[in-house]
Amino acid sequence: MLRSTFTLASGNRAITTGQTSLRSYATHQAVAAARNHRVVVIGAGAAGLGLSHQLLRSGKFAPKDIALVDPAQWHHYQPGWTLVGGNLKNKEDLRKPLAGLINPKLQFYNNSVAAFSPEQNTVTLSNGDSLCYEHLVVAPGISINYDAIKGLPEALADVSAPVSTIYGYETCDKVFRTISGLKKGTAIFTQPTGVVKCAGAPQKAMWLALDHWKRAGLYDTSSNSPIKISFATGLPVMFGVPKYSQKLNQLREERNVEGLFQHDLESIDGDKATFFRADTQERVTKRFDLLHVVPKMGPHKFIKESQLADGAGFVDVDDSTLRHNKFPNIWAAGDSAGLPTSKTAAAITAQAPVLVRNLLQSLEGKTLDASYNGYTSCPLLTEYNKVMLAEFGYGGKPMETFGRVFDQSVPRRAFFHLKKDFFPWIYFTAMVKGLWGGPNGFIR
Ligand code: UQ1
Numbered sequence: 001m002l003r004s005t006f007t008l009a010s011g012n013r014a015i016t017t018g019q020t021s022l023r024s025y026a027t028h029q030a031v032a033a034a035r036n037h038r039v040v041v042i043g044a045g046a047a048g049l050g051l052s053h054q055l056l057r058s059g060k061f062a063p064k065d066i067a068l069v070d071p072a073q074w075h076h077y078q079p080g081w082t083l084v085g086g087n088l089k090n091k092e093d094l095r096k097p098l099a100g101l102i103n104p105k106l107q108f109y110n111n112s113v114a115a116f117s118p119e120q121n122t123v124t125l126s127n128g129d130s131l132c133y134e135h136l137v138v139a140p141g142i143s144i145n146y147d148a149i150k151g152l153p154e155a156l157a158d159v160s161a162p163v164s165t166i167y168g169y170e171t172c173d174k175v176f177r178t179i180s181g182l183k184k185g186t187a188i189f190t191q192p193t194g195v196v197k198c199a200g201a202p203q204k205a206m207w208l209a210l211d212h213w214k215r216a217g218l219y220d221t222s223s224n225s226p227i228k229i230s231f232a233t234g235l236p237v238m239f240g241v242p243k244y245s246q247k248l249n250q251l252r253e254e255r256n257v258e259g260l261f262q263h264d265l266e267s268i269d270g271d272k273a274t275f276f277r278a279d280t281q282e283r284v285t286k287r288f289d290l291l292h293v294v295p296k297m298g299p300h301k302f303i304k305e306s307q308l309a310d311g312a313g314f315v316d317v318d319d320s321t322l323r324h325n326k327f328p329n330i331w332a333a334g335d336s337a338g339l340p341t342s343k344t345a346a347a348i349t350a351q352a353p354v355l356v357r358n359l360l361q362s363l364e365g366k367t368l369d370a371s372y373n374g375y376t377s378c379p380l381l382t383e384y385n386k387v388m389l390a391e392f393g394y395g396g397k398p399m400e401t402f403g404r405v406f407d408q409s410v411p412r413r414a415f416f417h418l419k420k421d422f423f424p425w426i427y428f429t430a431m432v433k434g435l436w437g438g439p440n441g442f443i444r
Helices: 012-017 019-028 046-057 078-085 152-156 172-181 201-215 242-254 346-361 413-431
Strands: 034-042 068-071 074-076 094-097 108-111 113-117 120-125 129-138 143-145 185-191 225-235 256-263 261-268 272-278 283-287 291-292 297-299 330-332 376-384 386-393
Touching: 034 108, 046 068, 046 129, 046 346, 046 413, 068 129, 074 078, 078 172, 078 201, 078 413, 129 346, 172 201, 172 291, 185 201, 185 283, 201 225, 201 291, 201 376, 225 261, 242 376, 242 386, 283 291, 330 346, 346 376, 346 413, 376 413, 386 413
Parallel strands: 034 068, 034 129, 068 108, 129 330, 185 225, 185 291, 225 256
Antiparallel strands: 074 094, 113 120, 120 129, 143 297, 261 272, 272 283, 376 386
């Protein structure tokens, strides 16, 4: 480890500019390489990539002052995977090679993180290298724990099993194959208890499937509809925000979808799904002909087991400044941040500029003056061609961009085109480049 070779804390800036000599010295000494950067960003997803470029565009950094760490080969536009589930997009069109999205002025480490040492201002990578930083931004996303539902990994991998999920690149195109293959029987769509990214997506997959079957003459609201649909959710309601939840429950009733509330999927065995009911503490088994599963999710192990974690295992940052509550040179945004709001790409459009502003202020020894209000959004597909644009902040307070003109709890065609055409386009043309601030428009 580099700590034994160099004294870094005070000589941080000098070593940053003398990076080449540092590296050759490390090689010469045959020790793990020590690399020094003003800012190290963990994760090159929607949050890490966008905010690294925002930092770079501030003009306050020299080439390689900022480092980006991510083991991935591909960068995915994950909000598009629901559209893949509805056969509205091809999954291959929603990804790009990650390296090509990174400005060459950023130092890219194509590795994963092994451990954080916040007291030493270092991060150890899985290849043994250490990175030293003045500021650390943590944005590696959330971990999908497929194993947490017994039988799920096997059922997803089995091409003949009618079990799928929009939550992964490998499986999101299995979703429509199972939907278009179903001609009659029971379809169950699940949502787990606990934190998931994009809490509206579990039912988006269902609403698109319902519309597909309706158009194919396979679904109606009568008791002899060939296909019957159930929404089995660990939650007691359709959605966490009362304004939208009410409307979604009304849709559910009108469309004759069975609501299995407080039903948390525990295991899958052949065509049987077993749920744990939080209200009665009982297990309930249902037979299915199609099962759309939302896996359980949680913080990455390397965060949960670090000093950076809060009680739930996410990064313990201040709700408003996005600065770590214990380590003033650590920040977090995106799904890994322990913020009491819904985890979405839209949330990142609001978080990233706040984090960047506060980090820059902090670097210059100035007061933090930007504040995140919890903004997040869920463009909820309720049928083909219609989206309910739920937008809200901390406390579930609606924060509707077009609220003066529209009641956004009413599903609309204009919002469908935002979701299907505009957001994917602006994401790759502007957001990953640090140019897009969501409802605030372009970043100067
Ligand atoms: C947004 O900017 C964005 O990013 C491209 C999304 O895609 C994931 C969104 O879902 C939303 C809602 C926004 C917010 C922007 C506007 C104009 C409401």
